[in-house]
Amino acid sequence: MTTMLTVDDLRVSFPTRTGVIEAVRGVSFTLGRERLGIVGESGSGKSQTGRAIMGLTPAHAQITARSLNFDGIELLTATPKLRRSLRGNRIAMILQDPKYSLNPVMSIGRQIVETLRTHEKVSSGEARDRAIAMLEAVQIRDAARVFDLYPHEVSGGMGQRAMIAMMLIAGPELLIADEPTSALDVTVQLEVLGILDRLVADRGMGLIFISHDLRLVSSFCDRVIVMYAGRVVEEIAASDLSNAKHPYTQGLLNCMPSIGTSRHPLPVLDRKPEWAL
């Protein structure tokens, strides 16, 4: 398997009035054309890792890495122009909540067309046809009608599918999905994940799936990285999750209530200070 993305000793820190907050502290992994899950709780640095790869870290943050290499391009030393040409075109990102991540005053179709025409020289008619074809690919019935709708006129599941369509229209090689289904209903979650899964498999993309739900991630990804306090505490094949060694991973697996098991009280994480060292 060829390596598409190499992350070596990535560090992201935010200077604040009360001192420097180190959100990501030396994260390293490689990614080929596979599905990689990053799991952790709020504040574990999983989203900041994704944003650093995408180039969306806030300007005041300090970001360093021995290497942050995407397909031969050293991202941290690349010019802003080069990074802009990558963003949306070769690396795309799906955000958590379609209510906030779509532009409320632009129709869904126009937003998709905007992405496409930023990166490719196509006529407006062709762009429209391709956007509608893409909406159909994410299983939106009546795509021509949805093309003209505004984000507030569609449901959360539909909005997230439109978001996926927008991110995939330029044919990216790497897709970063930051909690793509956390804002959706359980019944819609599976549908959206199924669509995402098929498109990623069909197009041979690399996928980084960021979530706090270890079960969901393990059922979706090939490999899982577990993060805690800005560090990778465990990297494990999804099929091998039951043999997880780190107590934090085991805790995450155990703390979910599930149908048919009666455990009162639920086991909770006993956070050890040495995990964060």
Place this chain on the structure above:
Amino acid sequence: MTAAVSVENLVVDYDGFLALDTVSIEVAAGQSFGLVGESGSGKSTLLRAIAGLAPVSAGTITVNGQRLAARYRDKAFFRKVQMVFQDPYGSLHPRQTVDRLLLEPLAIHGIDNAEPRILRALDEVGLGSSFRFRYSHQLSGGQRQRIAIARALIIEPSILLLDEPTSALDASVQAEVLNLLEQVRRDRNLTFLMVSHDLGVVTHMCERLAVMKSGKVVERLSSGDLARGEVSQTYTKDLMVASKGFVRTATDASPAG
């Protein structure tokens, strides 16, 4: 009859849209009752109707044997019934300290001994007195939800309405809050009416549950039935499949690339 909350043929009508369409449920005193369904199924509306926050156009709500008006709730009602909301980031006043937040319900209901009560309430939700003079932005999501629970419990209600109390929280924090809720229910013999879209959470917390869809109750069952898979409605089965999160099987079934 010891029904703590009894709802009969309740209708909530938003300009012709029936958010609740002749819904009836009955919750015995001391019981924990769950409401499951997707967004827009009316499960939250039912809780809000009981709390007097939704326009009831037909049907009756009875709490502890007392029939309630469509909209108006008196102080005595809120002494018995308290609600915990979904989003702890939105339900706490951003410019009030924890102390102020917890004092408010005591002041409204004219309860004395505020100081020891606040300390006891904080203790009960496992936070301790060091949190008393913090603002909500200085707390994590799980800590905020504990404060929201403390605020609901401080006036010693007998019924707690829980609207997705853990869905804004991380999986690891969810377990802590669920354990806390179970603990206080045991200690105070509370009646819970809990809304969630997660079947796992509801079966863990509740003895009985109702599955809702499009403003109607489609199925009533016990957690035991659900655990054994004895469900009759396909919608309930769909929810069960979804809650297991087996995405790979879902995609394997359809022709993948």
